[in-house]
Amino acid sequence: MQPIRYIRPSTVREAIAAHASLGDGARYIAGGTTLYDLMKLNIERPTGLVDVTFIEGLETIDTSGDTLRFGANARMADVATDPIVQSQYPVLSEALSKAASQQLRNMATVGANLLQRTRCMYFRNGYGGASGGAADYPCNKRIPGSGCAAIGGLDRGQAVLGVSDACTAVSPGDWPVALVAMDARIEVAGPGGERMLPISELYPLPGETPHIEFTLEPSEIIVGIVIGKNAAGARSTYHKIRDRESFAFALASAAVALEMSGDRVNAARIALGGVATRPWRADAAEAMLIGSDLTDDLAMAAGRAAFADAVPGRSNGFKVELGARTVADAIMIAAARRPL
Amino acid sequence: MSDENSRECQHSEGFLVLSRRSALLAGASVVPTAPFVRSAKAQDAVSPLALPVSAEHSLTVRTNINGGAFEINLDARTSLLDMLREHLGLAGSKKGCDHGQCGACTVHVDGRRVASCLTLAAKVEGREVTTIEGLSDGDRLHPMQQAFIDHDALQCGYCTPGQIMAAVACVHEGNATSSERIREYMSGNICRCGAYVGIVAAIQDAAERMERG
Known part of the structure; x- marks a missing residue:
């Protein structure tokens, strides 16, 4: 340092x-x-x-109007336990509660968490860091054009969706996945003034430029997160599968929110974590549910549809089946929840 | 453990009582004559170590630690954990992984538990920090400390200060309501000896005593 x-x-x-x-x-x-x-x-x-x-006033949580607004400096622990968020948007509360430990949730803010960088071990093993200098692996995120040691390497944790020949690093967050499912917008301030950014536009695919991880301009800062209130929030969940039961990054996760009348699905919001290079909206899975009566088989079919385009590497093929089942489970968990 | 910590940080009638650890620290210091191991309960201004960086890369942090006001000149890169251990001699908070993954460095900032290894010392400007050294009431142990003894909630003891600070916060947050909830909310504290059964029992026991008292 x-x-x-x-x-x-x-x-x-x-x-x-x-x-x-x-x-x-x-x-x-x-x-x-x-x-x-x-x-x-x-x-x-x-x-x-x-x-x-x-910075004064940047930690405000406001759930009073037609939107939920979280100031960028609100702590993850505080948003996770906000009474309105907990009762009416469990997908948000659970995504935060299942991220990190309470110590880290007391430190980390909901704005800066959107910019968390990948946990790809080849990314983290550079410049004599964790490896003590013994193995400085090539990484296109760290040094553009240097190559990717994960492709063909120890790739159990790597992404299967949104990968490129240059990078397979997983987008690590839980909170951004829930926000993508909720179509959150990001308030950004910069030298040129303020703008609103749909959260899906914050994260580019790696393509040939995996070192460009966010679309923020130089000196721009996230000041808030806004979500339009919606009925699906109450019938939602963030389902996260890990190597251990708590305090670990996702092997596969799914944010699911549904609007239903009886067994019939009227609207579905599904996003995936732990399996993709960016927080991943699963449009094909959503389309499969909408207008149909929900059954276990349909949920499983939707899960498989979410992974139809998966490109596994050597040792991460299990994420295709695990991910599909995670989506299916999440759909049934969300469906079992009743709106208030 | 707590005995050793209180001994090494103790002023006695103006004398600095040296322990094995403070003697080791003095040997490593670039200012070996400076009495830099001081009580964190006293009103002190501390500038113990010569900084390896220029003024523009340093800063002065004004903070309250275990009830005492401190003004400390630091390299801006310094973590809260290193400030406590290396600059103030408060070595109760432990450096395990130094990456926020093990919880051994857990302290409270404004009453909330944080990983002091991933907290820049600069961030505690104007805040109140409580470490394991500040938990007991004189010689009277905090109920959580006593419960860890009563339930054999440790083996080697290295993770224990962090476990206890996290556990006290866990109770205050209202998250010590069942063994399952305790396990979830203590998942940021790793015990390599595997004393988890005793730790959960200690927290359940102390939670009752803390709520009564």
Whole structure:
């Protein structure tokens, strides 16, 4: 880790100005659970940190109007236990509760969590970091054009959807998956003013440029997350399958929210985590459910439809079957929940 | 463990009581004569170690630790854990993985549990930090500390300060209501000796005592 300058602005405007003045090496830091971790591995090497957590008023949770709005600095633990979120949008609450440990949920913010970087072990083993310099694996995310050690390597944890010849790294988050299912919009502020961004547009596919992980412009900062209130929220779940029961990243996960009359599915929102290079909306699975009476077989068929385009590697083929069953289970869990 | 920690951080009639650990720290220090191991319950201004960086890469943190006000000059990269251990001699919080995965470094900031290894020290400016050293009431152990003893909730003890700080927060959050819930909300604290059965029993026991008292 190299020496850093540390700046603690008290407004968004000051933060943007400070970030711009620090130049190329500047990074915003919130909870630090990703950035500081990667700094210790020499993967992230900022020369200046702009700490956004002292900005006033950016932690507000507002569920009073037609939308849910979460200020970027709201802690994951606080949004997870908000009474309205818990009772009317379990998919959001569960995605947060199943992410990380309570210590990390007390630190990490719901805005900066959208920018969590991949846990691909070849990405994390670089620059003499965790490997102590013994094995600096090529990684197109770290060094564009250097190659990908995961393809043909130890790829059990890699993605099967949205992969390219340059990168198969999994998008690691749970919260972004739930937000993609809920069609959340992101409030972004930058040197050029403010804009709203559909969350699906925040995450590009890796393609030939896997080092471009987010579509934010230089010095732009996420200030809030907005979700239009919807009836599907109450009949929803975030189902997450891990190597151990708690505090682990997803092998496969599914965010599902349904609107039903009787057994008939009127609307379905399904997104996948742990299996794709970006938070993955499963349109084909949704289409299979809408207009039909829900059965176990239909849920399973929808799960398989979600993985119809899967491209497994050497050791991650199990994610296709596990992922399909995770979707099917999540659909039935959500369906069993009754709107308030 | 708590005896050793209180001994090594103790001022006695103006004398600094040295322990094995503080002697080791002094040997490693670039300012070996500085009495940098101080009580974290006293009003102290601390600038114990010469910083390896220029002024623009350092900062002064004003914070409250275990009830005492501190003003500490630090390399801006310093973690809260390293500030506590290396600069203040509060070595009760342990460095396990240093990546937020094991929980051995758990402390409270403004009453909430955090991983001090992934918390920049700069972030506790104006905050209140509580470490394992600040948990007991003088010689009277916190109910959670006593419960860990009563239930044999440890073997080697390295993870124990983090377990206890996480457990106290778990009770305060209202998440110690069943063994299943305790296991879920304590999943950020790894015990390599596998003392989990005792840990869960200790938390259930202490939760009752904490709610009564």
